[in-house]
Amino acid sequence: MKSHPDVKITFNPQPNDSYDQTLRTQLQAGNASDVVVTSPGSGTGRSILPLAGAGFLEPLDDAAKELLPEGSASTFGSDGKVYGQATEITVAALVANETAAEATGGFPADFSSLQQQCKALEPSGKSLFALAGAAPPNTGLMAMSLAASRVYAEDPKWNDKRAAKETTFAGSDGWKSALEAVKTLKDAGCFQKGAAGGGFDAITKGLASGTSVSGFIPAPSWKQLESAGGGSKFSVRSLPAERASNSYVFASANYAFSINAASKNKEAAKAFLDWAAEPEQTKAFAEIDGALPVTGLDKYDFEGSAYKNVGDLIKDGKYGPLPNIQWPNSAVYDALATGVQGIITGQKSPDQVLQAMDAAWGQ
Secondary structure: OOOOOOOOOOOOOOOHHHHHHHHHHHHHHOOOOOEEEEEOOOOOOOEHHHHHHOOOEOOOOHHHHHOOOOOOHHHHOOOOOOOOEEOOEEEEOEEEEHHHHHHOOOOOOOHHHHHHHHHHHHHHOOEEEEOOOOOHHHHHHHHHHHHHHHHHOOOOOHHHHHHOOOOOOOOOHHHHHHHHHHHHHHHOOOEOOOHHHOOHHHHHHHHHHOOEEEEOOEOOHHHHHHHHOOOOOEEEEOOOOOOHHHOOEEEEOOOEEEEEOOOOOHHHHHHHHHHHOOHHHHHHHHHHHOOEOOOOHHHOOOOOOOOOOOHHHHHOOOEEOOHHHHOOOHHHHHHHHHHHHHHHHOOOOHHHHHHHHHHHHOO
């Protein structure tokens, strides 16, 4: 705004759990913001590929192309065009209240000790995890986190095989194990009381107060929680695997800036994105948000950051993009997220959820 005195930037914030539907409604009505937040791939309602295919997004220039993480070009556009500008590298794992973890004997090292710690915490009214069970984005993220070590650590190319019809969700032992683990966590008392009806506020309140030790939320949340946590320290952790050698996290450019194709202020929007793409801004954006920078990750000081517990996994290449980024449509993720809600309430079995995901894949 300082360099463009004729431009005024205002915000149109929306709740995360209804953002996808709101964005599509606004785009279809022609009254969406000039710059919108999108996600790479096809797996959610805010995903770049279907929105661009529907003509809702404006092609971006070389500044956006230069920020594409390696190997991700196909999830940001097609035919040489890019419709989203990566903002940061987001780790999708656990955000943990380290102060609360220390007070309860430390964070568990593997899935077996995790279950024991859940059972030990439950009588005191505390929980190892805070879960927004009524919010599909959170139940879906939890399920994918459980699949990290069970599916993608074993076979990082599993999505490619599903796309080639060489496997299915229902036919995957790893995916079945991941969804069976949802019930295991519930039965062990790993979630806070009333988790099935909880919203995102249950996570923020639980972690900030220390009544819950960790939550399945995007890693940048550690910074906001630490600011509101009354002196508690927060960090990012991988979900303990059944075997340490299978530890795995998801880390990718999960969010992007895109320009509304119907915007009446495209030049100002493009100028903003060009400015945001400059190294000084990309570094500042990651620092302010508490994420990893979209460039220069090979030189990042993990040890001195909230990401020290996942630093070795990232340096060793034991990470990949969120699975749903590569799924063909948002219905697959919806089937997973709502299906996990059914597993938690006892209304659905893992096999039913996996079959629904396979059915959605073909839609």
